[in-house]
Amino acid sequence: MQSFTRRISQFSTLDVKDIPGRSRHSPGSIISSTSQSSASMSIRRRVTTFASKLPFIRGREPSKAGVGVGHIASVPWPRSPSRSPSPPSPDIRPPSGLGRRASSISDLDMLQLDSPLSPDPYQSFPSPISPSPAPTFYTPPSDTQARRTRTLSSPALLGAISEAPLPVQRVLVSALQEYEPRSPRTTRQRARQNPPIPLSLVLAHVPRASLPAVAQVSRRFCAAAQLALYRTLELAPGEADACVAALAGAPHLAALVTSLIIPAFPPNCGASFRLALALALRSMRALAALTLPAFDVDLLTAARRGLVHLTLLGDTLPFTFFTDVLPSRPALTLLALPRFVGVPPNPSDVPPAAVPFLAMLDASPALALALAPGRPLRRITLRVASTLYDGLRPAALADALGNQVQELVLVLAADIDARTRARLLGALAKMSAALEVFEMRVDGMLDEPSLQVLYKQVGALLPHTPALQTVRVRAVQPLPAGTPSHEDGPARIASAARVSLNPTLRCVVFPSGARWEFEQGKWVRVN
Numbered sequence: 001m002q003s004f005t006r007r008i009s010q011f012s013t014l015d016v017k018d019i020p021g022r023s024r025h026s027p028g029s030i031i032s033s034t035s036q037s038s039a040s041m042s043i044r045r046r047v048t049t050f051a052s053k054l055p056f057i058r059g060r061e062p063s064k065a066g067v068g069v070g071h072i073a074s075v076p077w078p079r080s081p082s083r084s085p086s087p088p089s090p091d092i093r094p095p096s097g098l099g100r101r102a103s104s105i106s107d108l109d110m111l112q113l114d115s116p117l118s119p120d121p122y123q124s125f126p127s128p129i130s131p132s133p134a135p136t137f138y139t140p141p142s143d144t145q146a147r148r149t150r151t152l153s154s155p156a157l158l159g160a161i162s163e164a165p166l167p168v169q170r171v172l173v174s175a176l177q178e179y180e181p182r183s184p185r186t187t188r189q190r191a192r193q194n195p196p197i198p199l200s201l202v203l204a205h206v207p208r209a210s211l212p213a214v215a216q217v218s219r220r221f222c223a224a225a226q227l228a229l230y231r232t233l234e235l236a237p238g239e240a241d242a243c244v245a246a247l248a249g250a251p252h253l254a255a256l257v258t259s260l261i262i263p264a265f266p267p268n269c270g271a272s273f274r275l276a277l278a279l280a281l282r283s284m285r286a287l288a289a290l291t292l293p294a295f296d297v298d299l300l301t302a303a304r305r306g307l308v309h310l311t312l313l314g315d316t317l318p319f320t321f322f323t324d325v326l327p328s329r330p331a332l333t334l335l336a337l338p339r340f341v342g343v344p345p346n347p348s349d350v351p352p353a354a355v356p357f358l359a360m361l362d363a364s365p366a367l368a369l370a371l372a373p374g375r376p377l378r379r380i381t382l383r384v385a386s387t388l389y390d391g392l393r394p395a396a397l398a399d400a401l402g403n404q405v406q407e408l409v410l411v412l413a414a415d416i417d418a419r420t421r422a423r424l425l426g427a428l429a430k431m432s433a434a435l436e437v438f439e440m441r442v443d444g445m446l447d448e449p450s451l452q453v454l455y456k457q458v459g460a461l462l463p464h465t466p467a468l469q470t471v472r473v474r475a476v477q478p479l480p481a482g483t484p485s486h487e488d489g490p491a492r493i494a495s496a497a498r499v500s501l502n503p504t505l506r507c508v509v510f511p512s513g514a515r516w517e518f519e520q521g522k523w524v525r526v527n
Helices: 002-014 027-052 109-114 154-165 184-191 199-203 210-213 219-230 240-247 270-282 297-302 320-328 365-371 394-399 418-431 448-459 491-497
Strands: 231-233 259-260 289-292 310-311 335-336 360-363 379-384 406-411 437-442 470-475 507-509 515-519 522-525
Touching: 199 219, 199 240, 210 219, 231 507, 270 297, 360 365, 365 379, 365 394, 394 418, 406 418, 418 448, 437 448, 437 515, 448 491
Parallel strands: 231 259, 259 289, 289 310, 310 335, 335 360, 360 379, 379 406, 406 437, 437 470, 470 507
Antiparallel strands: 507 515, 515 522
């Protein structure tokens, strides 16, 4: 081993001047010196590779990677590309003013470049597997982290990168947040799209005759005006034909209708009017309340299935209405048949699946007797036109209504006598445990003696209604001149029936129109 090293040292000390026939500055000498330098570097690399495999290395453990270039001497060899540069020649001089040569970089600087302890300018980036959803931002390296101490030549820098590449850092870029401009134009646009006060609330107080002029202001005003115009339609007989034809030809307007009231068909209406009305009903996808002057199976079939309120003003109804039409309308909560005077069906003839959610009913006592059982009625209007002698059965009616009614309205015809009225109120007193509002509308002339009897009958109901809050006694016809306005207030009813007023009672309305309310521990007239 020592002889081999000695030969290498002798070979490495050879110079150009020791070779005969060669001039030091001739072109041949330059080529020979280049080849000698290449040979010297090749031999030195082989020696270091051979020596790195030997186990006697001072101060360090044997290399585990098989490469011992940095473990032979105290300072590692400078890394350079595979092609070694030739030694400088006196004829080739570098220009002045360019700073130090790249070859003058010390090995210590190269060691700092490749050292794993050197600061990483990409440390500010998050880990690619970071679960945090917060937005990531690039933090530029500080002067202490990215400060370069010496200038590196391009070959050396490329060699360093090729031999020890930096680990690839995957940068997660968060989703861009929506940019919200704050310009005056954007503010105006938002104010037009979402005004502080909705136009529907404002246009609800505008007269209907002025809404067509409001609709010409802008597109947004036009939409709001159309909604206010067509949301609730009550068509008079003279204008029903033209309006229905317009709705049949404009489905986008018919879709705005939620309540349609036709109290009477136009005169001389034919099949064309009914066909146009059926087409319009098919386009009314938001229709919730429908009022028709008579029963028409084609019009009811054209109406949407989700109809909630149905009012038929005809005095007769076919039997199929109770057996076929009502079972096909499960969403009905209000059924009004105020003028029905025909023969009502029996309770067993109405299917149990017909109008299962019926909560409000306006009908005759015989019809209420057939529809009330098994349904959650809360508000009932009974239009009494028959007496005890005509077949009225108050006890059976009270049993059918049950104790769930909260608001009861009695509309008494002019031929209802005092005895029938007393029997009816006495029977209804049994089912008035949950009653909160009671109203009686009396048709016919009411003089002072008749009013005294009426107050006595209404007062007899008070002890049986622990939850009663409002009592209204109204006269369909105006009272005769000279009728007192009852300045003594609700005490008139209590004194007539010789009972005390309910502690829950808060409002009493008399046939004269006088309204009394209980405020701050005493009764006060408010009109």
